[in-house]
Amino acid sequence: MQLEDGYELKVKGRSKGKEKGEPKLHEENGTIYLFEWKPYLLAGNQKFTLRLLNQETEAEEIKDGTYIAEFQLRNYTGKSIMEILKDGQPLLKKPIEVLSSKVLDIMGVKRDGQTFKTILNAHEEFYGALLEDIIRISPSLPFSIESPTGFIPEESDDSMNELFAYHYLRNNGERIREAFETVLRRARRKLVEEREWMEPYEVTEVSPDTLLSIAQHSEYLTPAEVNAPIAEYLHGHVPTRVLSSRKYESFDTPENRFAKYFLETLITWAERVIESFGGKIDLSPVKETLEELEFIRSHSLWGEVGEMEFFPYTSQTLLKGDGYRELLQLYREFTAYSPFFDNLWRAVENKDIATLYEYWAFFKLANELGEILRNPKLHIDVTLEGRLSQGAKAYASFRRGWRLYYNRKFVKDSYSVSVRPDFSLVKDGEVVGVFDAKFKLDFPDPEKFAEEDEAMETSPSLETWAKLEDIYKMHTYRDALKAKFAVVVYPGRRSVFFKVNREKKEPWALEDLISGGGVKIEGVGYIRLVPGVRG
Known part of the structure; x- marks a missing residue:
């Protein structure tokens, strides 16, 4: 098989086994298919290093201007990347997929007259059977995470994946719903005081700043049309706007921003789970949880809650408040890195x-x-x-x-x-x-x-x-x-x-x-x- 830049890939000598092991190229996605246990030779016209499956092989010069790297893929089937490097710098990268003729025997496919397509189809069938069985069997085991008692904030979901999210949502739907419902019933508010220009009749509290704003901003003074006591001190004028403070309660707290962020995250992952596994397994528990989460998201409270800019991990409300502490526990479990x-x-x-x-x-x-x-x-x-x-x-x-x-x-x-x-x-x-x-x-x-x-x-x-x-x-x-x-x-x-x-x-x-x-x-x-x- 001819590759770019003058490199050639071929099976070494006469390969043992019924399949010849010749590399095959997928015309559409450029993947090179190789076979487990078959020895291969990669030839080039300059000194190079082959990097494959976390191993590097130095090409040896067999004659002037011809370098060869020999490799064999042992006990591995699946996708990887084959890299050709010169002086540590990548020259060429090619996606590969390693196949095994063992799959033919496992799937009960006769080897007589086998073709590359036969082996590839058997691989796809066995891979699909494994994945479907994992998805089918694993939910039959009730699932729990023994989460940490302390907390180090990790706001990245890089290690999250659809299979974990499926298990999590399937097994924690009721806990999630109850925690959010408690938060909505007992949502914490904060007292907000904002200084703004307002009309005199809107003022509920006069402060020194209010009086200074009248004296310093003559552009808001107008001749008095009626006898107003304040006009005596302003040469017959009255203010049209004054600076004062407005106090009100707001749901836009760091704790509610966290709750909103977690709610949106759960909805996103529920949608991804349904998209990934739709038609393969029973998704009714996840769909039910998604419907409940979307109903919770429709509450008017979230309209005045902003986006989370920092994690409020020192908040006593988040650590001890009803509903909030349950959400924090659920979040810990959801974001805890699981190599499994x-x-x-x-x-x-x-x-x-x-x-x-x-x-x-x-x-x-x-x-x-x-x-x-x-x-x-x-x-x-x-x-x-x-x-x-x-x-x-x-x-x-x-x-x-x-x-x-x-x-x-x-x-x-x-x-x-x-x-x-x-x-x-x-x-x-x-x-x-x-x-x-x-x-x-x-x-x-x-x-x-x-x-x-x-x-x-x-x-x-x-x-x-x-x-x-x-x-x-x-x-x-x-x-x-x-x-x-x-x-x-x-x-x-x-x-x-x-x-x-x-x-x-x-x-x-x-x-x-x-x-x-x-x-x-x-x-x-x-x-x-x-x-x-x-x-």
Whole structure:
């Protein structure tokens, strides 16, 4: 494939596998499609650096005037940017999307006579299935944010996204409505005193400034047509306008400006959620909340309230006033930065299927474990600075002290090895088992593990190492955390469990592994989880 400025991109040699792996160009948007695990060569006529997926590769000169950078996209599918740099300065940027033939097997598409379009369509279908399932399953988990007790004002919504806003609005509609209704009933006012020129009959209070304005502004004096006492002191004249003060109560307070700002923000995000997810999921709770917010916005009070220019975070009214303190709490929860949803939305935008599968697997496990352990509820913990609290992360809770943590780190102070499994199942504070989500299709059986290990020594390959690495990791988790089981969640075809007594169970399901009372079987294994398919 010829690129601009004399650069050429091609697959290296004869690519293994049924798909040739040749790069493809999307004629309309300029995206270059590449394939996972395929080796590629980028050639140019000058020395350059290739930057891709946060890694830089220096081109090597193979002959006079010809430089080549070799790269391989391992364990990544989705969108990215390929940059060509010279002396640190960008020369060329090209959008890329990495595809994987594994998706064909997951979607049940035959490889015979496969084409690039077949693979691309399978990717779009699998991506859509993951996203729809995440949106469909996640609302079934009641959602709460454990918000900070202190407050650092953050008025930016850069980390906000439609998926988080959907969960927030869906689960907090009643709280939002009650808080705003309380504010409207008990809206705080301030006494405003304004100096202005007015006609004498409008004056309610005479001050020294009023008298000075009469003496100093002769342009407002006119001959008296009637006998007025003041005319005796003004050579027969009377004032037509005088400077005085007008006092009145106004709703235009910093606290009400905050309430108006938050109201407009919620309406904007509700509209974005409906636009993004319309027709895909049940949006009736969000639509109902939006209707209530628009009704609240129609109140005449907001007409005299200005725009928020600064955040009144020291206001006692905002901290303690009825309705206001509830709005502040809701605002804290709405704007608290959550890497859980931020990273999920980034994966959605980048079509990062491996990461999406990991998030989907968490929701899927939480949902299915909820049927076994009962009363599932999703929690997001944030610290004062808005970051996820160390050790808590996001988790789903169940009855009788069960919790499924997402990406929780277990540090050396507690365990002999510092590890961070994708998902850890905890009972009353003790690790019971771990799950790791892998966007892969096959894993070696323990009885065949020695053969794979020997193959790695005699004919090493990245694919074989990736396969063995997960088996090593499962045993590491069990040993380091004293867990009773370690399971790989993957979109393959088989569900196999190997008990500690070497007995093999195939197929198996989560209800075979665990019950509300505890773990039923111990060992390692892998379980098939695919969007739209149970078990």
